[in-house]
Amino acid sequence: MSKEGFKFTSTKINPSLKIVIVASKWNADLVNPMVQSASKHLKELGFKNLTVNYVPGAWELVHASQKAIQEADGVISFGVLIRGETTHYELISESVAQGLMKVSIETKKPLAFGLIATENQAQAEQRTNPKQLDKGKEIAQSLVEMLS
Numbered sequence: 001m002s003k004e005g006f007k008f009t010s011t012k013i014n015p016s017l018k019i020v021i022v023a024s025k026w027n028a029d030l031v032n033p034m035v036q037s038a039s040k041h042l043k044e045l046g047f048k049n050l051t052v053n054y055v056p057g058a059w060e061l062v063h064a065s066q067k068a069i070q071e072a073d074g075v076i077s078f079g080v081l082i083r084g085e086t087t088h089y090e091l092i093s094e095s096v097a098q099g100l101m102k103v104s105i106e107t108k109k110p111l112a113f114g115l116i117a118t119e120n121q122a123q124a125e126q127r128t129n130p131k132q133l134d135k136g137k138e139i140a141q142s143l144v145e146m147l148s
Contacts, residue, residue, distance in 0.1 A: 012148055013045055013046060013047070013144060013147070013148065014147070015045075015046035015047050015048055015049075016048070016049060017047065017049065017073040017074065017147055018049040018050075018051070018071065018072045018073050018074075019042060019047055019049065019050050019051075019072060019073065019074050019075070019076070019143065020050075020051045020052075020053060020068040020069070020071075020072040020074075020075045020076075021035055021038060021039065021050070021051070021052045021053070021075075021076045021077075021078060022052075022053050022054075022055060022061055022064045022065045022068055022075060022076070022077045022078070023035045023052060023053070023054050023055070023077075023078040023079070024054075024055055024056070024057050024058050024060070024061060024078065024079035024080070025054050025055065025056055025057070026056065026057035026058060026079070026080075027079070027080040027081075027082070027124070030080040030116070030124050030125065030128045031078050031079060031080050031128070033128050033129060033130055033136060034078050034114060034116075034128050034135055034136030034139070035052060035078055035136065036130070036136065037130040037134055037136030037137045037140070038076055038078070038114075038136040038137060038139060038140035039052065039140075040137075041136075041137045041140045041141065042140050042144070045144060051068075051072075053068060057079070058079035058080075058081055058092050058093075058096050058115060059092055059095070059096065061077045061078075061079050061096055061099075061100065061115065062095075062096055062099030062100055062103065064077075065077045065100060065103050065111060066103045066107075069103060069104075069107050069109050069111060070107070072109070073109065073147060074109060074110045074111070074112070074143050074146065074147050075109070075110075075111045075112070075143075076111075076112040076114050076139055076140060076143055077100055077111060077112070077113065077114050077115065078114035078115070078116075078136070078139070079096070079114070079115045079116070080115075080116045080117075080118070080124050080128060081093050081115065081116070081117045081118070082117075082118055082119075082120065082121060082124050083117075083118070083119050083120070089117070093115065093117040096115055097113070097115060100113055100115070101113075110143055110146035110147060112139045112140070112142050112143035112146070113139070114135065114136070114139040116128060116135060
């Protein structure tokens with residue numbers, strides 16, 4: 001979703017729904033602004049039952065999200081991957097994307113995909129910065145709309 005194409009529409013919400021944000025500590029300087037922006041947006045919409053759980057890296061997002069979604073109405077999984085010189089980027093990004101999709105399908109609950117995979121640091125900074133593309137807010141709004 002591009003900034004120009006995404007509209008933050010008002011939506012009928014149930015503020016008692018439980019939302020869990022699962023966030024990677026790897027690339028925390030990029031992940032934390034998304035967590036903060038998403039949390040702020042959800043609180044402004046009236047959600048009160050919001051928890052943030054941190055995991056070591058993107059790989060652990062799948063397991064932690066699977067565990068969190070058992071007790072939650074919806075989950076947001078945040079992580080940032082930046083392409084390096086090896087195939088590690090491809091292995092992790094593809095595996096995590098498939099794993100999170102499987103969790104959502106198997107539990108029949110919404111799981112917002114907040115794994116930002118970029119070619120370089122500049123792209124990652126632009127996407128995670130609340131003053132630029134603000135993917136944190138955008139992904140939180142996606143979950144809200146799926147919960148409606």
